[in-house]
Amino acid sequence: PCSFQGFFNISCLSKVLDLPPENLIKSISAVPVSKKRRVADFQLSIASVTEDNSSDCLAPDLHLQAQKLAERLKCDAVVSEISAGPGTVNFTINRELLAKTVLRQVLKDGSEYGVKSELFSTVPKQKALIEFSSPNIAKKFHIGHLRSTIVGNFIANLKVALGHEVIRMNYLGDWGMQFGLLGVGFQLFGNKEKLKTSPLQHLFEVYVQVNKAAEDENTKKLAKDFFRKLEEHDEQTLSLWKQFRDFSIDEYIRIYKRLGVHFDEYSGESFYQEKSKEVLNMLENKGLLQKTIKGTGIVDLSEKKDLSSFSTVMRSDGTSLYITRDLAAAIDRMNKHNCDTMIYVVSKSQSNHFQHLFQILKLMGYDWVERCQHVSFGLVQGMKTRRGEVIFLEDVLNEVRSRMLQNMASTKTTKEIEDPMETAEKVGLAALIIQDFQGLLSSDYQFSWDRALQSRGDTGVFLQYTHARLHSLEQMHGNEQLTDINVACLQEPDAISVLQHLLRYDEVLYRSSQDLQPKHIVSYLLTLSHLAAVAHKTLPVKGSAPELAQARLCLFQAARSVLANGMKLLGITPVTQM
Ligand code: ARG
Known part of the structure; x- marks a missing residue:
């Protein structure tokens, strides 16, 4: 698909070519850049407009068809040049019209540039529930959680920008046997003050300590008792657990804020222990639940019903598992929010889990499961901070900020920045996000502070730098009106x-x-930054005749605007100085 921005009158073109407009829209695409230049603006691929695009032996014929077609089409006030390429017809837009239309559109639409395009006019607006981040209380906030956080935030930002309704949900790991241990641990080693002031760190420490102690049978028994009391809703036990949860959420909110991320709903596994029982009943009633000799409950997922693939949904003592809670959560979310789509942003190490989850929902007759999606991502290897292995999200944020501050201190302009800490944080985050988003989400990558924080090349630092430079150009010369x-x-x-x-x-x-x-x-914004940087060098504003200076300023202003829009979608706050 491709933008027409009002350049092509599709119905006209479709008459000339004797092709249905839908075909045409799908067949017109951007001309690839070679050596930083495009030979034309749009190209029509002949293979995709003709019916018989199945066979390769047609290739020479396609070229001929392209030539014939190019000859039949006439240039007009919009299209200044038409040529045939290998199997394509290339269109070049009248240069003045290009400049006028693009600049007018960018400056008029502002933050809505691009999203208002005709391309999206046929895409129905949806309600999407996006679950992301979802850390486990008292456990490590590992790099996988960070990845889920920034990816989920990006997807939510994009959907919101495109006019969809979005619910941002954090599904906390706040239930399970480990809370028995944590409860006992807190009674042994806990400190109420520390729980208030730094809950995440304190609970993690308590959890580590009690895990060591748990080799002792007595502690194990106490932990079991504590968890049983939790499941029985014993008031005192529940109130301590609730403090763990509430204080943790307060701190999560504070740290997510540094990342520029927020959630509409903090859900969690704890919400679904009761509802899990209902799910098990439903499975039983539908004849989907089977008991093994050991007494565990399983659902047969194999096609031949020979148990070659199955999922365990109930422990032998009748209690629920991670997947049981996810089943209950999915059904509940759908009932409550009636969304068109549900997206789970979780590491690919849980792909099996989500496959099973969706399969069971399907067996239960929930057809909406077709509209659920597991957005998975690969492993990030080798991220370490000065404190060692990453345990807390805040450590990563502090590390990237201090590294960036150090880099900035070695450049001379930094002294004039009003709030270097904040700038360093925003630039550093951009660096992390761009490194993470550069490849396919499903691929693993080797994390490197140095690579991420390079000021040149394809990094978030470079994007921020370009944005800051374009911004100061505007500051220096003032914003120009297109008129x-x-x-x-x-x-x-x-x-x-x-x-x-x-x-x-x-x-x-x-x-x-x-x-x-x-x-x-990401790659669009990096290219935009490179192109803008070149143009900034070759097309000076300062010292140029007023008319020329104004036109160039307008061009740079448009570039900065689109750069900022794109960065914000990715979860990056553009800086104005650095
Ligand atoms: N808390 C889980 C973990 O850290 C991730 C939760 C993913 N979401 C879900 N609905 N299961 O591994």
Whole structure:
């Protein structure tokens, strides 16, 4: 798909070509960049508009068809050049029109540029529940949780920008036997003051301590008793557990805020221990629950019903498991929110779990499961902070901030920054996010502070730097109104490259919205930054004649605006100084 931005009259073109407009829309695409230039703005692929695109031996024929087609089409006020490529017809837009249309659109739509494109006009607006982050209380907030947090936030941002309704949900690991241990641990080693002031760290320490003590049978028994009391809703036990949860959430909220992330709902496994029983009853009633000799409850997931694949949903003592709670949670969420789609942003190590979850829901007759999706991501290897292995999210944030501060201190402009700590944090986060989003989410990658924090090359630091530079250009020369500019001034190849690239923004949003991969936007923004940096060098504002300076300023303003929009979608706060 491709942006037309009003350039092509599809119905006209469809008459000339004698093709249905739908075909045409799908067949027109961006011209790939070679050596930083595009030979044209749009291309029509012949193979995809003709019916017989099945056989390769047609290739020479396609070329011929392209040539014939190119000859039949006439240039007009919009299209200034039409040429045939290998199997494609290439269109070049009138340069002045390109400049005028793109700049007008970017500056008019502001933060809505791209999302208002015709491309999205046929996409129905949906309500999406996005579950992400979901750490476990008293356990490590590992890098997988960080990845889930930034990916989920990105998906939510993108959907909101595209006009969908989004519920951001955090599903805490706040139930299970470990809370028996934690409760006993707290009675032994806990400190009420520390629980209030630094709950995450304190509960983690208590949990580590009690795990050591749990080799002793007596502690084990106490932990079992504590958890049983929890399950029986003993008031005192429950009130201590509730403090663990509440204080932890307070601290999570504070730290997520540093990341620029918020949640509409803090759910958790604890919500579903009762409802899990109902799920087991339903499974039983539907004849889906089988008992093993050991007394555990399983659901047969195999096609031939020979138990070659199954999922355990009940312990021998009748209690629920992780998957049972997820079944209950899914049904409850759907009932409560009646959403069109549910997305789980969780590491690919849990792919099996989600496959089983969806299979069981399907067997139970919930057809909406077709609209549930596990967005999985790969492993991040080797992230360490000065404190060693990552245990708390806050350590990562502190580390990236202090590393960035150090880097900034070695450049001379930093002294003038109003709040270097905050700038360092925002730039550092951009670095983490861009490193993480550069590849396919499903691939694993080796984490590197140095690579992420490089100021040149394809990094978040570079994006922030470009944004800050473009911003200060505006500060220095003031914002120009489009009405004042003469677009004929923007005919240099470096200006055209920026304009052509700005034109493509909606396509990139479209692509990311289809496969939920942030990498399309990342590579788009990096290219935009490189193009803008080149243009900034070759097309000076200072010292140019007023008309020229104004037109260039307008171009840079548009580039900065789109850069900022894209960065925000990725979860990055653009800085204005660095
Ligand atoms: N708390 C889990 C963990 O840290 C992740 C939860 C994922 N979401 C879910 N609905 N199961 O592994």
